[in-house]
Every structure is written in structure tokens, then in C-alpha cells.
Amino acid sequence: MKEWILMGVAAVGLSSSLVEAKQPNVVIILSDDQSWTDYGFMGHPEIKTPHLDQLAKESAVFSRGYVPTALCRPALTSIATGLYSHQTLITGNDPAKTAANAKHVEEAGKTAKELLISNIDRHGALPMWLADEGYLSFQSGKWWEGNFKRGGFTHGMTRGYPQKGGRHGDDGLDIGRKGMKPVFDFIDLAVKEEKPFFLWYAPFLPHTPHNPPERLFSKYRREGLPMTVARYYAMCDWFDETCGELLDGLDEKGVSKDTLVIYVTDNGWIQMPNNGSYAIRSKRSPNEGGTRTPIMFRWPGVIEPGERKELCTSLDIAPTIVAATGAKAPHDFPGLNLLPTLKGEAPLERKTIYGESFAHDIADIMKPEASLMYRWVIDDHLKLLLTYDGRQGQIKYPPTDFRPQLYDLVADPHENKNLAAERPDEVARLVKKLEAWYPVKERETVTTWSDEPVVLEPVKD
Known part of the structure; x- marks a missing residue:
């Protein structure tokens, strides 16, 4: 019994206190x-x-x-x-x-x-x-x-x-x-x-x-x-x-x-x-x-x-x-x-987590970006959402505005106030984190706020 637990300790870096568990x-x-x-x-x-x-x-x-x-x-x-x-x-x-x-x-x-x-x-x-x-x-x-x-x-x-x-x-x-x-x-x-x-x-x-x-x-x-x-x-x-x-x-x-x-x-x-x-x-x-x-x-x-x-x-x-x-x-x-x-x-030292959203139906089973709708990052209390145009026609609620969304989850846990226009430096910082985590090359990424809503063309086969 100890042998397998020791192998698990070596594999994942556990403390030795688990050896007798x-x-x-x-x-x-x-x-x-x-x-x-x-x-x-x-x-x-x-x-x-x-x-x-x-x-x-x-x-x-x-x-x-x-x-x-x-x-x-x-x-x-x-x-x-x-x-x-x-x-x-x-x-x-x-x-x-x-x-x-x-x-x-x-x-x-x-x-x-x-x-x-x-x-x-x-x-x-x-x-x-x-x-x-x-x-x-x-x-x-x-x-x-x-x-x-x-x-x-x-x-x-x-x-x-x-x-x-x-x-x-x-x-x-x-x-x-x-x-x-x-x-x-x-x-x-x-x-x-x-x-x-x-x-x-x-x-x-x-x-x-x-x-x-x-x-x-x-x-x-x-x-x-x-x-x-x-x-x-x-x-x-x-x-x-x-x-x-x-x-x-x-x-x-x-x-x-x-x-x-x-x-x-x-x-x-x-x-x-x-x-x-x-x-x-x-x-x-x-x-x-x-x-x-x-x-x-x-x-x-x-x-x-x-x-x-x-x-x-x-x-x-x-x-x-x-x-x-x-x-x-x-x-x-x-x-x-x-x-x-x-x-x-x-x-637990981690301060940042990441996520993604795709269309319900997969446009290309070998290329995730074809169905990509969102990438998001939470860094401490700030959350950034970036929006994409993956297979809009299949989406029940297709996005209509592709500008960045930035929220303070402590002050605004239900994401009612988009801070992207007010805090462009934070948007830029978090965009870099997203790019380091999961770089997207085949989809347009809107990373800066504009006064006019940004609308992208739907993806075509």
C-alpha cells in the first residue's frame, strides 16, 4: 500500500504526511x-x-x-x-x-x-x-x-x-x-x-x-x-x-x-x-x-x-x-x-483563473477557435471578458457588442457596471494574461474600448 502512495507523492509533489493515509x-x-x-x-x-x-x-x-x-x-x-x-x-x-x-x-x-x-x-x-x-x-x-x-x-x-x-x-x-x-x-x-x-x-x-x-x-x-x-x-x-x-x-x-x-x-x-x-x-x-x-x-x-x-x-x-x-x-x-x-x-497562492465559452454546436471539431464565443480571466477581484463571433447563427442569444467587458466582482458581483472605458490600463494588462494563457490567432480580438459598439461579421464555413 505504501508503494503506490509514494509513487503518487513523487508524481504530484505531495507532502510525505499522506504516505500513511x-x-x-x-x-x-x-x-x-x-x-x-x-x-x-x-x-x-x-x-x-x-x-x-x-x-x-x-x-x-x-x-x-x-x-x-x-x-x-x-x-x-x-x-x-x-x-x-x-x-x-x-x-x-x-x-x-x-x-x-x-x-x-x-x-x-x-x-x-x-x-x-x-x-x-x-x-x-x-x-x-x-x-x-x-x-x-x-x-x-x-x-x-x-x-x-x-x-x-x-x-x-x-x-x-x-x-x-x-x-x-x-x-x-x-x-x-x-x-x-x-x-x-x-x-x-x-x-x-x-x-x-x-x-x-x-x-x-x-x-x-x-x-x-x-x-x-x-x-x-x-x-x-x-x-x-x-x-x-x-x-x-x-x-x-x-x-x-x-x-x-x-x-x-x-x-x-x-x-x-x-x-x-x-x-x-x-x-x-x-x-x-x-x-x-x-x-x-x-x-x-x-x-x-x-x-x-x-x-x-x-x-x-x-x-x-x-x-x-x-x-x-x-x-x-x-x-x-x-x-x-x-x-x-x-x-x-x-x-x-x-x-x-x-x-493557495493563485490569484488568477481563466475560462472560455464556445457555441453549443461545434463548427470545426479540429479547430476550437471556429466556435469561440468568449475568453475570460479573473485576476483577484477583476474580471475581463473578450467576445468573438464563433458561429453566431447557432447561438440562442448571439452577442451584439464585441467591446471588452471589465467588472469589479467585489463591488459588483452581478456584473452590472462595465468598467472597460474607465480603466483601459487594466483591460490591457488582463488582455496580456489571456494571450499568454490561450492565444487566439484565427479570430478578431477587440481589446480596446470605443464609443461606438463594435459588431463583427458572423463566421462563415
């Missing part, structure tokens, strides 16, 4: 389409999330957590691989029907969907690396990259492409909405075989359809609150209820103290009051309503509970799991191993 089980809880504000522990005045509130009390909670891209498939893939979307080439949910993609299909002799999924073979994913350390793993809920076995899971629910109806989770989407039995059956199996386990719990909640049980809907139905909003609130409550079942199940099976639980959401959601859709500055947007999420880590006796004020990204999840388990990944990570910080052994 027991190999933990790992559970990732993934919310689907939920705003960073929509929890009791994050201060929402109406939504009830008692089970996640309790998890927050027992966890290190990064209230300033982010996903690097605010759309489900690329967000989930970045968690599984530890890589940015422009690195995995999985930048959207589906390939678009474009001349570029038709050329790739002809040259490869494979469908565009298969070419997209094959990126998981090139990069690998957490279940693959954990399998090498003796872990059993279970996929439930959202999973886009083919059959669960394609991602390295030993057990799972999703049939995946190219099976009929195999897309984004298929049979796996029953988890939570139709009970938790498959998850608990898997945990029983792992305990019986005395194997450490990895659980991917990504239920189709609070994602649409917003059809909560009446017992929950009735809690929020009141005069003055649109029914669409009440239903969404109830869906958040329903999701929380299933998280409580899962966490209670870990307790009942006697494995909680040996389990690293990680919480994150794939992207935000701001419910429109007059229809079932989402607001412009939430899902798929680089604004706080799209990218921000609480990120929690619980490992009793190892991780110190409490609120963390530092910036955190979901890209930190993979290297932290690799470090905790002694696993070995085939590539370097842009995120950080947070264990030394979570254990109180070292401060």
Missing part, C-alpha cells in the same frame, strides 16, 4: 443547471437545501468556484480529464453540420460524433487512472463520451453513442429522478469486494424538464412568484433531497469517514419568469450566472472544514483526486492539487 473512496456530486446563488448555504432566501447545507458545514467550501466553460458536455469533460475545452477539443454538445466537419468525416471514415468522442481515448479520464490503482467506478447521470466503459468506468448506466438514443446520459438520467438503487447496489458491491470506489453522481437535476413532485412544488407555490420560478426552486429542493439520500447512504454503509466527497455544478441557470427557458447571462455565458459555482471538498479527519475565499476552478478537481488516491495521469494539469491547502499545510 488510507486510499479514499471518491464521490463527485454534479448539479446540472443551477445558479451559484441557489442554495441555503449561499444565502438564497427561499430555496431549501438542508442536505447540501449540512455538507457545506462539513466541507472546505470555495464560494468563489468556477467552471471554465458554462455548457454541460465541455464542463463535464473538463472535470473528468482535468483539461480546458480547447485542449480536449470537446468544446460544445454536438458537432455542427458544416463543410469543415464533413471534410473531417470523409478523411477519417468515421462519423462526426465518433470523432468527437474519440478525444476521451486520447486524453484519458479519472476512472481510467483510478482503475490502475484498483478502484471500481460507477457512472450515473450525465455522461456524453459514449458508453460508460469508454470513459474507463467499471460499472455504469449509460449506453451511449452509437447505441439507439445514446446521448448525454440516456439510461443514466433516471438516477435521482427514479431513485438511487443503482448507486447503492454499486457501493454494496465495492464494499463486499473490499475495493476503493469512485462514484460519478451527475443526475439530470435540477435540469429541465422542471417537473418536481407536488409535495415539493407546493412548498414554493405562492402568490406573486411565477410558476416557472416556483418549479425551478422545487427542482433545486428535489436535487438536494437526492444528495441527502446519497450522503445518508454513505453513513449507513459505514464508508463516509474514508470517502472524499466533492461537489460542483456544470453550469449556472437563471430561470426566466415568463417561460421555461434561462436568462441570457446564465447557462452558456461567461458571466457569473453561467460560470460560478460553489465547490466543496469533504474528507473527514483530513480536510479542514470552513469557507475558503480563494479562487477555485473545477479544473482543480482532477489533480486533487489524483493526489489523494496516488493515481497517475498521462498529462500535466492546468489546475492545482488542492490537498496541501485543504489540509492546512500550505496557502
Whole structure:
């Protein structure tokens, strides 16, 4: 046992205090389409999330957590691989029907969907690396990259492409909405075989359809609150209820103290009051309503509970799991191993994180920039957004102004006042950071403010 942990220490630079640690089980809880504000522990005045509130009390909670891209498939893939979307080439949910993609299909002799999924073979994913350390793993809920076995899971629910109806989770989407039995059956199996386990719990909640049980809907139905909003609130409550079942199940099976639980959401959601859709500055947007999420880590006796004020990204999840388990990944990570910080052994010195947004449908599965909509950077309390014209015709809410956006997230956490015109020096400084992180050569970049709105021509095939 010590041998594998020592190899993990050497691989990720962990302190030697982990050498005697027991190999933990790992559970990732993934919310689907939920705003960073929509929890009791994050201060929402109406939504009830008692089970996640309790998890927050027992966890290190990064209230300033982010996903690097605010759309489900690329967000989930970045968690599984530890890589940015422009690195995995999985930048959207589906390939678009474009001349570029038709050329790739002809040259490869494979469908565009298969070419997209094959990126998981090139990069690998957490279940693959954990399998090498003796872990059993279970996929439930959202999973886009083919059959669960394609991602390295030993057990799972999703049939995946190219099976009929195999897309984004298929049979796996029953988890939570139709009970938790498959998850608990898997945990029983792992305990019986005395194997450490990895659980991917990504239920189709609070994602649409917003059809909560009446017992929950009735809690929020009141005069003055649109029914669409009440239903969404109830869906958040329903999701929380299933998280409580899962966490209670870990307790009942006697494995909680040996389990690293990680919480994150794939992207935000701001419910429109007059229809079932989402607001412009939430899902798929680089604004706080799209990218921000609480990120929690619980490992009793190892991780110190409490609120963390530092910036955190979901890209930190993979290297932290690799470090905790002694696993070995085939590539370097842009995120950080947070264990030394979570254990109180070292401060988190990072002040800057980055993100990107692409079109829902991928214009060129070999060239991320063809679908690029935004690059963004948060440096301490300042956030800069740069806007691009990737596949405008496919965007539900296409950008109409390509001037830079600069926000002070301390004074203006909901990004209501664009400071770019007032602080051009800060814009220029942050543009340099973005260029050093992910240089873009094939798209026009507007880096200075002008009095007249800047509008770019839509991308053509």
C-alpha cells in the first residue's frame, strides 16, 4: 500500500504526511443547471437545501468556484480529464453540420460524433487512472463520451453513442429522478469486494424538464412568484433531497469517514419568469450566472472544514483526486492539487483563473477557435471578458457588442457596471494574461474600448 502512495507523492509533489493515509473512496456530486446563488448555504432566501447545507458545514467550501466553460458536455469533460475545452477539443454538445466537419468525416471514415468522442481515448479520464490503482467506478447521470466503459468506468448506466438514443446520459438520467438503487447496489458491491470506489453522481437535476413532485412544488407555490420560478426552486429542493439520500447512504454503509466527497455544478441557470427557458447571462455565458459555482471538498479527519475565499476552478478537481488516491495521469494539469491547502499545510497562492465559452454546436471539431464565443480571466477581484463571433447563427442569444467587458466582482458581483472605458490600463494588462494563457490567432480580438459598439461579421464555413 505504501508503494503506490509514494509513487503518487513523487508524481504530484505531495507532502510525505499522506504516505500513511488510507486510499479514499471518491464521490463527485454534479448539479446540472443551477445558479451559484441557489442554495441555503449561499444565502438564497427561499430555496431549501438542508442536505447540501449540512455538507457545506462539513466541507472546505470555495464560494468563489468556477467552471471554465458554462455548457454541460465541455464542463463535464473538463472535470473528468482535468483539461480546458480547447485542449480536449470537446468544446460544445454536438458537432455542427458544416463543410469543415464533413471534410473531417470523409478523411477519417468515421462519423462526426465518433470523432468527437474519440478525444476521451486520447486524453484519458479519472476512472481510467483510478482503475490502475484498483478502484471500481460507477457512472450515473450525465455522461456524453459514449458508453460508460469508454470513459474507463467499471460499472455504469449509460449506453451511449452509437447505441439507439445514446446521448448525454440516456439510461443514466433516471438516477435521482427514479431513485438511487443503482448507486447503492454499486457501493454494496465495492464494499463486499473490499475495493476503493469512485462514484460519478451527475443526475439530470435540477435540469429541465422542471417537473418536481407536488409535495415539493407546493412548498414554493405562492402568490406573486411565477410558476416557472416556483418549479425551478422545487427542482433545486428535489436535487438536494437526492444528495441527502446519497450522503445518508454513505453513513449507513459505514464508508463516509474514508470517502472524499466533492461537489460542483456544470453550469449556472437563471430561470426566466415568463417561460421555461434561462436568462441570457446564465447557462452558456461567461458571466457569473453561467460560470460560478460553489465547490466543496469533504474528507473527514483530513480536510479542514470552513469557507475558503480563494479562487477555485473545477479544473482543480482532477489533480486533487489524483493526489489523494496516488493515481497517475498521462498529462500535466492546468489546475492545482488542492490537498496541501485543504489540509492546512500550505496557502493557495493563485490569484488568477481563466475560462472560455464556445457555441453549443461545434463548427470545426479540429479547430476550437471556429466556435469561440468568449475568453475570460479573473485576476483577484477583476474580471475581463473578450467576445468573438464563433458561429453566431447557432447561438440562442448571439452577442451584439464585441467591446471588452471589465467588472469589479467585489463591488459588483452581478456584473452590472462595465468598467472597460474607465480603466483601459487594466483591460490591457488582463488582455496580456489571456494571450499568454490561450492565444487566439484565427479570430478578431477587440481589446480596446470605443464609443461606438463594435459588431463583427458572423463566421462563415
